[in-house]
Amino acid sequence: MFTGVNIIAFSIVLGVYGFVVYSTQLIGVAGSLGVLGGVIVALSLAYGEPTVRFMNSYFKIMNSVHVKILDDLRLGNVLPKILFSKDTGECFFVLSKRDLQAISSGEVVHGVSLLDGMPVLAIKIEHEDLGVPLEHARNYRELEHNLRSLLVDNYGVCAGVSVVEEAGVARIVLTGLKRDLAEIANTPLSPLDIIVLPYISLSLGKSIIVVDRFLEDNVFTVRIKVV
Amino acid sequence: MKRIELFILVFTLFTVMFNTSLVLLGERRFDAYIAVTILLYYVFYALIDPLAGRTGRAVQALNICLFLLFITIVVYRILEILT
Numbered sequence: 001m002f003t004g005v006n007i008i009a010f011s012i013v014l015g016v017y018g019f020v021v022y023s024t025q026l027i028g029v030a031g032s033l034g035v036l037g038g039v040i041v042a043l044s045l046a047y048g049e050p051t052v053r054f055m056n057s058y059f060k061i062m063n064s065v066h067v068k069i070l071d072d073l074r075l076g077n078v079l080p081k082i083l084f085s086k087d088t089g090e091c092f093f094v095l096s097k098r099d100l101q102a103i104s105s106g107e108v109v110h111g112v113s114l115l116d117g118m119p120v121l122a123i124k125i126e127h128e129d130l131g132v133p134l135e136h137a138r139n140y141r142e143l144e145h146n147l148r149s150l151l152v153d154n155y156g157v158c159a160g161v162s163v164v165e166e167a168g169v170a171r172i173v174l175t176g177l178k179r180d181l182a183e184i185a186n187t188p189l190s191p192l193d194i195i196v197l198p199y200i201s202l203s204l205g206k207s208i209i210v211v212d213r214f215l216e217d218n219v220f221t222v223r224i225k226v227v
Numbered sequence: 228m229k230r231i232e233l234f235i236l237v238f239t240l241f242t243v244m245f246n247t248s249l250v251l252l253g254e255r256r257f258d259a260y261i262a263v264t265i266l267l268y269y270v271f272y273a274l275i276d277p278l279a280g281r282t283g284r285a286v287q288a289l290n291i292c293l294f295l296l297f298i299t300i301v302v303y304r305i306l307e308i309l310t
Binding site: 024025027028029032033035036038039040041043044045046047050 | 231234235238239242246248250254255256257258259260261263264265268270277278281282284285286288289292293
């Protein structure tokens with residue numbers, strides 16, 4: 001889209017210059033470039049956006065059901081945890097009031113279950129589900145690179161990613177988050193939870209606990225503890 | 228290569244080619260450049276179909292604007308000949 005806007009801006013400058021020097025040829029070329037820029041802007045707006053809006057509407061409707069089910073399970077305000085089993089390589093997105101250390105991957109099943117009378121919602125996620133090749137990270141610098149590749153280059157959901165370690169907690173900041181995604185970033189089972197957190201866990205090969213997360217001016221911050 | 232990428236590549240290349248040709252031929256009517264570009268857009272849009280049958284509101288608005296612009300140019304030229 002910005003390419004199209006830049007071409008239009010250039011065509012305006014060229015057109016004004018053509019008008020000043022009274023060159024109808026330059027004005028013609030500027031008009032032609034303006035049409036080209038307009039076409040690129042229109043196509044970039046049309047390409048994919050309606051599908052995103054469609055999926056967004058679907059998610060908002062389904063989310064009202066998710067919230068009701070999670071409230072009934074008393075998991076409405078529980079922050080997610082990602083359970084990674086080094087033995088089997090399995091990764092589970094888990095919502096539970098139990099400590100992550102008290103849950104073993106053998107006990108968890110895909111779906112809703114009870115562990116010692118406490119409800120557990122677990123979603124088994126494999127790296128094939130994420131739609132991109134998995135790249136392993138040995139440190140937060142590599143994780144930042146992998147997340148940028150996933151979220152900026154591949155899915156285009158945000159403009160930048162940074163990962164900073166602060167006193168044993170990793171702070172992941174997604175800047176310039178797309179408006180459609182920002183609207184649903186803090187809802188339970190949001191796409192950021194279901195895709196980004198398991199990707200981090202699979203990339204690091206470790207379990208993670210979300211300490212807190214918040215959204216401010218299209219900047220989404222999530223603080224995680226790697227265990 | 229995706230259809231949309233092919234369309235933008237081909238449309239841009241032909242726009243540059245035709246603009247260069249018109250400048251080299253000494254064409255001084257500025258509306259000729261715009262009319263040719265609009266025609267190229269419709270021809271390649273029909274041939275390549277960059278959105279694979281789908282049209283967004285932005286493309287519909289663009290199609291209407293370009294069509295009106297093209298009609299205006301043609302009517303202006305016809306009136307010029309008649310008068």
